[in-house]
Amino acid sequence: TEELEVSEDETKAMLRKKKELETAISEGEGAIASLKEEISSLTASIKDLDNKVAEATELRKQEHVEYKEERAANAAAKKIILMAKGRMDEFYKKKKASLAQVSSHRSLESDALAPPPETFDAYTTKGAEASKVTTMMEFMAEDLEKEIVDGEQEEKDSQASYEKFVADSAEKRSTTTEEIESKERAKAEA
DSSP states (O other): OHHHHHHHHHHHHHHHHHHHHHHHHHHHHHHHHHHHHHHHHHHHHHHHHHHHHHHHHHHHHHHHHHHHHHHHHHHHHHHHHHHHHHHHHHHHHHHHHHHHHHHHHHHHHOSOOOOOOOOSSOOOOHHHHHHHHHHHHHHHHHHHHHHHHHHHHHHHHHHHHHHHHHHHHHHHHHHHHHHHHHHHHHHHHO
């Protein structure tokens, strides 16, 4: 009977131990499943972050190419406008000098010319009209220069914003990777 009681007590203890182990296994399996879900979610967030960085990089490259093309076009347009303005200035200076010579020659022939006939508008010379055109060309060149300067500032701002995004993403990726490693260790211990 004593052996039977000892055996019965041992059986009860073993059954309790078995139940405790089954509960621990069940809790461990639940913890492992939960950790697997968390790891999967964190891995997906890293993949999503990497995709966003890749998209931002591609967009930044496109923006930079567009900036370079626009800057080159503006610089070329400015150069052409200034060259045309220079040629117009040169042409009208020669024309003015030529007209001055003809005018002085005519005044020597006859000092008393009749006044010009009355017209509807004030009399303007081609030199005055040319002055308006060259002034307009100067304004166009200045506007192009402003666009170039504004474009350079936009490019700097875009690059700084991109670099900050990439740095922030790298930091988040590092933190998330460390979190995954921690959860992997916890899963291995569970």
